Amino acid sequence: METTYAHLEIEKKWQDFWEKNKTFRVMEDPSIPKDKRLYVLDMFPYPSSAGLHVGHPEGYTATDIYSRFKSMNGFHVLHPMGFDSFGLPAENYAIKTGTHPRISTEDNIGKFEVQIKKFGFCYDWDRQVSTHTPEYYKWTQWIFLKCWEKGLAYEAEVPINWCPSCLTGIANEEVVDGKCERCKTQVERRQLRQWCMKITAYADRLLKDLDKLDWSEALKLMQRNWIGRSEGANVTFKLAEGGGEIEVYTTRPDTLFGATYMVLAPEHPLVAKITTPDCRAEVDKYVNQARYKSDLERTDLAKVKTGVFTGAYAINPVNDVKIPVWISDYILISYGTGAIMAVPGHDERDFEFAKKFGLDIIQVVSKDGTFHELSEAYVENGVAVNSGQFDGLSTPDFKKKITDWLEKRGQGKKAINYKLRDWVFSRQRYWGEPIPIVHCDKCGHVAVPYDQLPLTLPEVESYKPTGTGESPLASITDWINTTCPKCGGKAKRETNTMPQWAGSCWYYLRYLDPKNGRELAARDKIDYWMPVNLYVGGAEHAVLHLLYARFWHKVLYDIGVVNTDEPFMRLVNQGMLLGEDNQKMSKSLGNVINPDDIIREHGADTMRIYEMFMGPLEASKPWSSRSIVGVRRLLERLVKISDKPATKEKPPEELVKLCHKTIKKVTNDTETLNFNTAIAQMMIYSNELAKEEQRYPELWEPLILLMTPYAPHLAEELWERAGKEPSVAKQKWPAYDDALTQDATVQFVFQVNGKVRDKLELPVGLSRDEVKEKAMASEKIQKWISGKEIRQVIVVPDKLINIVVKG
């Protein structure tokens, strides 16, 4: 007999049911205790014109299964979805076609919604937010103004990464291998008026609070490395002539005696002052060249060090030795003091530079206290040599002693530096939140008053970036020209817009109270749900979104808007889904899998389970359109079991035991997000049930419940066919009896010298001697031990016996 599994019909039926009955709407019920509330969050998508990718539903399915599972276990679960809808692709499309970005964006949002809903996720759609709507970005602007009031947003003329293709400045975090993360064009260096966010003020807290978070160590390490805290000392060197001084930052103050020259960044303000007349021409030329080099040209491409001598000398404070001052572009003005003392004996870069320009190399650290010919820089810790009264000290001791010594003499002090730079926050583009600041000749920067927010995006005729460092907004004179909110005089609006990251920095808060017009979210709702218990998304956001969001959250915490100093307590990165050829899915390789096709052919339930069955959530794994039929067969088998006649007979004991074992394994594995092994167990169980002629309701109903988070549509259908009231999603998760998960007998393994020689089914709980007796009685074991001396017998209860013999 043929059983039909009409997935299209079933899935449509139950999606309509859920929508009509608002099955997944979540309200704040104060009678539910805090530890029974759960906030499960997905990284919301950018609604691209390409539509949903198979990678999106991987994480969404994982959180959906978890949410439904926890909900059936008595938790009150908030599980929302929205759209990160400001961004360059929509604007680029507008430039090409003239379509307003709002039109194409909202069109794409509509398409995404339809696609996402086809998966049957249990989102509370009433809470949906989109970052491009004025009701939403009003509060993005509000947070910006709060940052500005606290001095955390400031305007500066700084050299930034400029993408010549996107025609906008971008953040350090958006530069990958010297290229624009978005369009892969090599970035240039430009000096431009910018708005920046003082994320560096929070560097220490962003670093320290990582310890509180249940994130993977790998991810935390990435953030730690990006923040890049280092401890050392600032040391002052007097100039040999003219009375000035140079301050350097070093992590190795213990190598001060080995400093044989100094290097300034070409942009260092002292360069112009100290350069001697006979060196001026060379120095000016070098400074000019460096100014236009991108960071990439100054680093990766310039493997060979360059530099010029300024003609000036400085005095080493520890030994009064006169050393030359050079400039070189391997010194960055943006790190430390923009100047270094060069210790070529113990720093690879300084060594290379000294070799090239014939500068002195002095050894001041030794592995064992003796001198060696230095064929390369010795950068390890060791014992001080050649360092006057400090000789013989270990590197860590020396660091402490010399820092104190310098401090006492007013020539230096302990210092801490970070690799993290302030966040370049403005974009010279149209499709983003306008920065709510007005430039007044008299009053300077003036905030747009809070009661005038949102400052909405004006309509423009051309979306094309000017490329001059001004956004398309700059050409709309009646928008630009305004009055100063403070003095009422003539003023101009800020024309830069915010980066895409701004909206995604706080969207998880807006879900809590999406329609609130008075505050970004009511405090009691924030207290009710926050912090996020589980956040799932791709690893590509490790140092972008996740660092920015943590920063803004801390700012909001400091001004009393939120209740915790971290937003996301537990974070899981789903692995990447690769194409069938094991390569990254991409249009150019033609290996892209379209979720719509899979759903049409196999069904959403099949797709959900297949994506989870492929392997561990965090691993990257290749798609296989062959293997997916295995999951489809599981669901067909369930329909087949459902069609069997129900019986009132007592079910066989073995099946009852398997049922309890299955409940136990699926419960544990779902809790720990090991969905692949949970599914395998349900396959084992359903295979057994399918072998029976009849259907035992007490064995069948638990299976439907276990399947509910995984295959929600089919589970509803089978629940109904079993004569139950919908929705199965509102049912209680099945319980298991631990006693019934224990077997009365086990396959006992008999080993001789560590090799399996026989196996026997034995009752559990046998004593050591009983086991030994059974093993000795085995013919096969006798064959291997006869005539040999027994040296040792090891028994692992209820598992194994190993007889060690000699001869």
Add this chain to the structure above:
RNA sequence: GCGAGAGUGGUGAAAUUUGGCAGACACGCUAGACUUAGGAUCUAGUGCCGUAAGGCGUAAGGGUUCAAGUCCCUUCUCUCGCACCA
């Protein structure tokens, strides 16, 4: 170069938490049954060598142990992140 993670059948993977039968589950493949037909279903088999007994086997080599995929050391390969940050 530095840092992190990973290498298990023809394939995706289990078992690594706690050292105790390696390969659960699934795809594929082989044979058979049913069938006008099958990309359907069912049954059996499927790590490698071997008729068998047995031997070998978790990237390679070494070590600890009665016992190692699991712990330790060396090497190789792959993936990811960072990359003159003084």
